[in-house]
Amino acid sequence: MNLNDCDVETLHHDDFIDQEDCAGLAVHTYTPGPVHVHFFLRYVEPSKIMGRIHLSPYSALPTGQQNMHEVLRIHVYEDRCPADGLQNCPDLLFRPRHRENFWASLTHLNYYTAVDTAFHAAAMISRIVEDLARKTIYANALRILMGWNQTFLFLALAATAASSLVGSGTSLQLNGIDYFVSPFSQGKVTNGTVAINTRQNQLGFVPATVIAGDLYTESTLQSLFLNWSAVDDVWQPAFLETIFVFNFAKLTNKNHNYHDGVSSSVFPLQVTRKIPSGPYFLNIHTGEVHPAYRLYDDFAGAFTQSLLQRHDGRFQTLSAQVPAAASITIGVPSRLYFTKTEAKPLAGVRIGVKDIFSLAGVKKGCGNRAWYHLYPVAKSTGTAMQNLIDKGAIIVGVQKTSQFANGETPTADWVDYHSPFNPRGDGYQDPATSSAGAGSSIASYEWLDLAVGSDTGGSIRGPATVQGIFGNRPSHGLVSLDNVMPLSPRLDTPGFLARDPSLWNAANAALYRDKYTFFGHEAPRYPKKLYLLDFPAGNTSHAPILQNFVTKLAKFLDTSPSNINLSKEWERTRSTSAGDQSLAQLLNTTYAAIISKDQAKLVQEPFYRDYAAIHDGRLPFVNPVPLARWTWGDSQPSSLLSDAVRNKTLFMDWFNGNILPPSSDPLTCSSGLLLHVDGSADFISRNRYINPPVPPFGFSNSQISVFAETPDSVFPLGQVPVFSSITNHTEYLPVTIDVVAAKGCDGLIARLAEDLVAAGILTVPRDWARLRAILAPALYVDYTKIGKEKWDAMSADDFMAMVSNDDFLGDPCVKTQHLIGATYWERVSESKVIGHHQLRAAHQVYTSPDLKTVKLRGHSHATNEHYYVKSSGVWKFAGLKPEVRWNEYKFEEVFKGSYTQSEKHS
Known part of the structure; x- marks a missing residue:
């Protein structure tokens, strides 16, 4: 007033x-x-x-x-x-x-x-x-x-x-690993009558392990703990000092060494309520156990907030910080607390959420500082995120988005917040937007399982492409987007970025519910039409990888691929309502008009009004890209939006009726599959100066699914070497492909990814760049004792090419485990050290990458010399020399009889 x-x-x-x-x-x-x-x-x-x-x-x-x-x-x-x-x-x-x-x-x-x-x-x-x-x-x-x-x-x-004093949790360090102690008790395990070893007492807490079930014996406990070490990154043997077991009478020895260097005291579990097995911190004063969260540094700058998911359905800030430079800390709960069931298929799955989705108790920022400080915490969680929570998902944090989900390029466009880092290549590549934090986190962190993003014009598929991971734009309208900041509701869709296609498929089913074509245990009858759209020329670096995939996919589908020219198909079969316009002419301003007009009305106007009301009529700061789009939209007549919606509908009806219509067979779903490539293996460095932003005019293949409302998913295929002017070295960039199906056939694409991994045609993404980063410029490699050659000065690039090759460690059908025995270190000089290790290397070769049927085993008992040199003040791995003393089973056939090799030579 x-x-x-x-x-x-x-x-x-x-x-x-x-x-x-x-x-x-x-x-x-x-x-x-x-x-x-x-x-x-x-x-x-x-x-x-x-x-x-x-x-x-x-x-x-x-x-x-x-x-x-x-x-x-x-x-x-x-x-x-x-x-x-x-x-x-x-x-x-x-x-x-x-x-x-x-x-x-x-x-x-x-x-x-x-x-x-x-x-x-x-x-x-x-x-x-x-x-x-x-x-x-x-x-x-x-x-x-x-x-x-x-x-x-x-x-x-x-x-x-x-005033009141409220606990928000405690940070502790156990054996050099940072932990967060939840402020919420999981239950009382003792009434204080047992003598707890308080040697490691910190702030009244001691590490403890709870074993809730009774499916164990004294002889199997050690195996249980070994398994926990393999499947959980939170639990460690230091939690074994104090153990609470459900069936105490089963154990005859109440003091035992289940792990070297750790003496365990075992006590009966006096439960006040059901407590899951796993690591906890025991409050020695109350007898209650508090869940343990392992703390990780968000070194990629992917997150904006670290969250603690409460039992009442709300969230609060996880108040902890590990040593880091300008990055926040994320806490993750033990995987042992959760058991997947039919009702909870995502139990314990750790998820990051894009900062446009409302979560109860959390402030939303949408990539804008003024927005974050203007509006209060969300009162409720939106339908999409609640669907995941109801299926057992654990949301660990909020992730960066480019401002108001518009497409931005680092670094100039990112003014309010700094862009996340893409770990691929030289580490200074554009992570792509707008789901930049989602893509960066999944490519960077093995401790994170999934990231939720949104895709309006490519905001999931772009980050998936440049970071070599799975990502999907679903069919439009599969789930409500209430309590989500819109770019344009006509085009907005929620989806995932993922490394594991099986988990991706299960998450899709949880998010989209009964609108998802989930095949489950039912085998689909894949379509026989396979279209290739605008594939790159054969002389490009990534063309051989693409062609190899297409050949294998066609063989898997029992079909032959055919090229398709969308522009010519349009001219041949377009509706009379389109007149004589080409696709490029029809859709040139369609995307720009829809997002600019819709977001101006739904976001800009109320935001400006609310901000001005309490800031004496001032305007908030807005980054250059959304501001340029809104300004352009404001300058256009209202008829532009209605024309754009009409043109989108024309294209949608044509594409869904002529190019990829649905199949009458529910097990086939789509009449065909369309493959296209969206900018694989290109360096787009974040340290370059760019031109001022303009509205997103034009039409590209990535917008087919945007206008046709069809599902479009990214599959990672491999990587190619590219020279970086930043590191002055050859680095590796991902190669991906997009797969499009008929509208509503989302589950067909995810199931195809699963089946292709099982067939060895796709592999789960591995971050070979991490290995590359620790290598010396030249390595001494002596493989003469395992049937290969010796190289006195193998380049780091050649070493990477060798070990990541399908014929060697990159073979998805070979699994290995190296158990180290006696070790000693030899200091050769101030800049060179040799590690001498006794080891047993166990190898298992499977008939296919689904790792279900063992083809052969081959174990070696050996010694191995590892060489380390100091290069530019940093210690680097500089080579190895394994020497096999004796073998078990068929070790000599491990790298000769794999599924991949057999297929290559067939």
């Missing part, structure tokens, strides 16, 4: 009570209801009004306290409010009364009064607004509202009496 627009004087306290014509508006007549209370908490925000008062020269506060209005905030958003007896108070405001306490009651006395006043104010202000909307009692409303400034002052000051 602008007081300059009215001539009504401010109501003073003296005439507030006695004015007869306002008697009906007295405070006591405004009995608050739930709607009034929620309106007051959400919109009135007395603390902000008090901030203005305290900063004014007329403030009654002492000079040194006039800028301290943050301290005076009224904490009625959380569950700390003690107003148990207030009628209509929302449940989330209650504080349970566990016991009577005179001093607590005395402390709360003023707080009760303040909150009671607040609720009456809520009713009063709500009704004033209602009356204003009806254009009645305008003058009286303004006068009464101004008179309430004094009440707000009392309200804010009274709130300071209700």
Whole structure:
């Protein structure tokens, strides 16, 4: 309200009570209801009004306290409010009364009064607004509202009496590994009558292991712990000092060494509620165990917030930080706490979520600092994310998006926040947008299983392409996008970035529910039409990898591929409604018009209005790309949007009817599959200067699925060497391909990825760049004792090519485990060290990459010399010399009889 627009004087306290014509508006007549209370908490925000008062020269506060209005905030958003007896108070405001306490009651006395006043104010202000909307009692409303400034002052000051101390968790380090101790107890395991070894006691916590089931014996416990070490990155043997077991009577030895160097004390599990097996931190004072979270540095800069998922469905910040430079810390719970079931197929799956999806208790930023600070925490979680949570997913953090999900290029376009890093190649490549944090995290972190992104014009497929991982744009409209910031609801879709196609398929089924064509255990009958769209020339570096994939895929599908020219097909079969326009002409401004017009209305206008309302009419900062798009959209007539929607519909109907119509066979679903390539193996460095942004004009193959509403998924195929001017070395960039199917056939594509991995045609992405980063420029490699050659100075690039080759360590059908025995180190010089290791190398060769049927085994007992040199002040791996002493089974055939080799020579 602008007081300059009215001539009504401010109501003073003296005439507030006695004015007869306002008697009906007295405070006591405004009995608050739930709607009034929620309106007051959400919109009135007395603390902000008090901030203005305290900063004014007329403030009654002492000079040194006039800028301290943050301290005076009224904490009625959380569950700390003690107003148990207030009628209509929302449940989330209650504080349970566990016991009577005179001093607590005395402390709360003023707080009760303040909150009671607040609720009456809520009713009063709500009704004033209602009356204003009806254009009645305008003058009286303004006068009464101004008179309430004094009440707000009392309200804010009274709130300071209700301060509380709330635990947010604890950070500890165990054997050099950083952990976060959850503030929430999982249950009580002991009543304090057992003698706990407190040698490792820190802040009252000791590491402990809980074994909840009874499917074990004393002899199998050691095997159980070995398995835990293999499947879980949180548990470690140091948690074995104190063990609580469900069936205590099974164990005859209550003190045992289950791991070298760790003496274990075993106690009965005195359960107060069901506690999952796994690592915990035991509070020695209360007997309760708290879940352990392993802490990881977000060195790729992929996340904006680290989250702790609560049992009540809300989230809170995971308050921890490991040593790092300008990066946050993410905590992940033990995988041992969770068991996948039919009802919970994603149990324990760790997921990062793009910063446009609402999560209850979390502030959303959408890549914009002003937006983050303007709006409150989300009250509820949107349908899409709730679908994943209901199926057992664990959301560990919020991930960076380019601003308002528009396509941005680092580094110049990323003003409010710094772009995440792409780990591929030289590490300074564009991660692609807008789901940049999602792609960067999945490519960088093995401890993260999935990332949720959104794809409007390529925002999932772009990051998947440049980082060599799986990613999908689904059919449009598979799940509600309520509580999600829109770019354009006509085009927006949620999807995943993933490394494992099996998990990707299961996550799709959880997210899209009954609209997903999930084949489960049913084998699809894959379509026989295989279209190739605009494949690169044969002289490009990635062409052989693409052609090899197409050959194998055609053989797998029992068909022959055929090239398709979309422009010519359009000219031959287009609708008469399109006139004589080419595809390029028809769709040139379609995407730009839809996203600019839609986002201006749905995001820009309310954002600008809300920001100006509390910042004296100012505008918030917006990055160059969304600002350029909004500005262009504002300059265009409204008819441009209706024309764009019409053109999109024309293309959708044509493509879905002529190119990829659905199949009448539900096990085939799509009449064909279309393959296209979207910028594989190209360096797009983030350290270059770029031109100012312009609207996204034009039409490309990546927009086929955008306009046709069909599923389009990225499959990683391999990598090619490319010279980097940044590192002055040859680095490796991913090669990928896009697979498009008919609308609604999403499950067909994900199942195809699974089947191709099982057939050895696709492999789960491996980060060979990590190995490359630790190699010396030249390596001494002596493989003469394992049937190969010796190289005195093999280049790092040649070594990478050799070990990643399908005929050697890159063979997806070969699994190996090296068990190290005696070890000693030889210091040759200040810059050279040799490690001498005794080892048993176990190898198992399978008939196919699904690793179900063993073809042969081959184990060697050997010694191995590892060479290390200091290069430019950094220690690097500089070679190896294995010497086999004796073999078991068919070791000499391990790298000669694999599935991959057999297929190559057939």
